[in-house]
Amino acid sequence: MHNTTTESVIVMPVERKDDTYALRLCLNQGLMTPGMLRRVLEVIEKYNLPSLRATTGQRMNLEGIPTDKLDEICDALGTRVEKCAPGATVCPGKGICKYGIQETADLGNAIVALVKKNGPYPFKIKSGVSGCKMSCGLSYVRDIGLVATAKGWDVLFGGCATRNAAPGVLIGESVSADEALKLLEKALIFYRENGKKRERTAATVARLGKEALLAAVKA
Ligand code: SF4
Numbered sequence: 138m139h140n141t142t143t144e145s146v147i148v149m150p151v152e153r154k155d156d157t158y159a160l161r162l163c164l165n166q167g168l169m170t171p172g173m174l175r176r177v178l179e180v181i182e183k184y185n186l187p188s189l190r191a192t193t194g195q196r197m198n199l200e201g202i203p204t205d206k207l208d209e210i211c212d213a214l215g216t217r218v219e220k221c222a223p224g225a226t227v228c229p230g231k232g233i234c235k236y237g238i239q240e241t242a243d244l245g246n247a248i249v250a251l252v253k254k255n256g257p258y259p260f261k262i263k264s265g266v267s268g269c270k271m272s273c274g275l276s277y278v279r280d281i282g283l284v285a286t287a288k289g290w291d292v293l294f295g296g297c298a299t300r301n302a303a304p305g306v307l308i309g310e311s312v313s314a315d316e317a318l319k320l321l322e323k324a325l326i327f328y329r330e331n332g333k334k335r336e337r338t339a340a341t342v343a344r345l346g347k348e349a350l351l352a353a354v355k356a
Pocket residue numbers: 228229230231234235236237238267268269270271272273274
């Protein structure tokens with residue numbers, strides 16, 4: 138017998154140019170259970186929606202929601218929020234990927250909790266966790282970046298992938314996960330206390346100098 142259980146999904150409306158909405162599925166680390174997939178597919182078929190598109194932040198956008206059906210479709214999917222809770226881009230890591238040398242999922246969740254605990258910040262924080270130096274979690278160009286090594290984690294802060302793309306400052310080398318979280322907490326506080334409104338971490342570090350950041354995390 139086929140399993141027909143469905144699971145609710147947290148969704149955030151995103152306005153589009155053509156008077157429709159997309160509904161962003163607020164996924165954690167890109168994971169969708171079979172129950173969530175069933176619920177989404179039911180809604181796609183019932184409302185004849187055109188597409189489901191992956192985002193760079195490991196979420197999904199359900200496109201083509203007519204404005205007059207927005208509330209009804211949100212209810213059909215699950216819970217509507219104004220903003221998805223901040224997440225992290227986390228690669229599959231050692232347990233799944235043949236190249237992985239460290240597990241990534243728990244550390245990804247710990248980073249999300251750490252960012253939440255120490256906010257608010259001058260601007261958004263993007264995080265990436267990668268299970269090896271191929272950096273599929275985009276760790277080198279995220280505000281917070283973690284890259285697995287044979288002995289632990291390289292820790293970067295202040296990377297960016299915009300027009301002036303540059304890797305973050307290396308604030309820890311092959312440290313334990315606990316040590317990485319301690320260093321990152323100090324870096325986040327440094328940014329929270331010194332960043333200007335709407336200034337990303339990379340710009341704050343460029344303005345104040347990487348020595349100031351390194352002094353803050355070593356204090
Ligand atoms: S970063 Fe490494 S471990 Fe993670 S998905 Fe890419 S190749 Fe695999």
